[in-house]
Amino acid sequence: MSLWEYANPVKFMRLSGAVLPWVSVLAGVSITAALFWGFFLTPDDFKQGSTVKIIFIHVPAAMLAINAWFMMLVASLIWVIRRHHVSALAARAAAPIGFVMTLVALITGAVWGQPMWGTWWAWDPRLTSFLILALFYLGYMALWEAVENPDTAADLTSVLCLVGTVFAILSRYAVNFWNQGLHQGASIGRVDAVTGADTAEKVSNVYFYPLALSILGFFLLFVMLVLLRTRTEIRVRRTSALLARERIG
Numbered sequence: 001m002s003l004w005e006y007a008n009p010v011k012f013m014r015l016s017g018a019v020l021p022w023v024s025v026l027a028g029v030s031i032t033a034a035l036f037w038g039f040f041l042t043p044d045d046f047k048q049g050s051t052v053k054i055i056f057i058h059v060p061a062a063m064l065a066i067n068a069w070f071m072m073l074v075a076s077l078i079w080v081i082r083r084h085h086v087s088a089l090a091a092r093a094a095a096p097i098g099f100v101m102t103l104v105a106l107i108t109g110a111v112w113g114q115p116m117w118g119t120w121w122a123w124d125p126r127l128t129s130f131l132i133l134a135l136f137y138l139g140y141m142a143l144w145e146a147v148e149n150p151d152t153a154a155d156l157t158s159v160l161c162l163v164g165t166v167f168a169i170l171s172r173y174a175v176n177f178w179n180q181g182l183h184q185g186a187s188i189g190r191v192d193a194v195t196g197a198d199t200a201e202k203v204s205n206v207y208f209y210p211l212a213l214s215i216l217g218f219f220l221l222f223v224m225l226v227l228l229r230t231r232t233e234i235r236v237r238r239t240s241a242l243l244a245r246e247r248i249g
Contacts, residue, residue, distance in 0.1 A: 007084035009234050016227045023224045030217030038210035045207075054112045055203075056211055060218035062105035062130075068098030068222065069133065069161070069168040072140075076158035086230065088154035089237065091161065092144055093229030097222060099137035106130060129167050136164035150237065 038056035045052035075091035078084055109127065110120045121127070140160055147153035203211065 007078075007082070007086050009086055009238075012086050013231060013234060016231055020224065020227050020231075023220055023227065027217055027220035027224050030213055030220055032217075034210050034214035034217050038207070038214060042206055042210060048116065051112055051115055052207065054108050055207065056214045058105060058108035058112060059211060060215045061101045061108065063215060064218055064222050065098055065102040065105050065130070065133065066168050068094050068101060069137075069164060071226075072098065073161050073165050073168075076154075076161045079154050080158050085154075085237070086234070088150075088158075089233040090226060090230045091157070092154075093233055094222075094226050095137055095141050095144075097225045097229070099134060099141065101218075101222075102130060102134040102137060106134065133164065133167045136160070136167060140164065 035056060039053050042053065044050045072091040072094050075087040075094070078087040079091070106127075109130075113122070114120050140157055143157050143160060144153050147156060
């Protein structure tokens with residue numbers, strides 16, 4: 001069985017319909033458990049106080065904001081190369097979700113930054129690239145709405161997605177590219193590319209475990225929403241095609 005078989009809308013609808021209830025339940029349970037664990041069962045940090053607990057929302061949202069764009073890039077490339085309509089519709093479906101996650105990351109980052117940095121906003125490399133990424137999300141969604149022909153819209157948004165990937169990469173690695181700026185490095189830890197030594201202070205286990213569960217929950221939530229929105233896009237495309245046939249007939 002080939003993976004490309006599920007690029008067929010009928011097979012995709014059948015598979016996603018079977019998977020969706022399970023993903024939805026797992027997402028709900030994971031996020032609820034992670035946020036309750038993180039906000040109510042973990043102690044305050046000795047430096048940051050209760051403000052540290054915003055990581056249980058900020059970190060998963062920031063990770064999804066970036067990775068949602070990469071998912072859109074892969075789906076767009078599949079459309080350009082193989083012309084599978086489901087992949088183009090999946091990319092379109094993921095854009096509003098990625099945009100919301102970007103906004104959540106920016107807002108929660110500002111809420112954390114004000115008491116920690118003394119300011120709601122700074123033109124830090126990562127913050128600035130994240131803001132630009134949010135604008136690319138808006139431009140991507142607007143382009144889909146502006147172009148009437150869906151195949152042409154898919155082609156143009158695929159090009160825009162490729163260009164926007166530069167800022168998605170900058171958002172992920174800005175702290176590594178520029179040593180200046182307020183934003184710290186990876187919260188979970190990173191390894192030196194040359195020596196292999198651990199170069200970041202890892203988050204304490206008391207925060208790491210609920211954070212990992214929250215990341216899992218947000219990922220499952222993303223999958224659930226993408227499946228739901230892609231199914232909706234397929235139905236809208238089918239309805240539009242039927243209405244066009246009726247007008248011609």
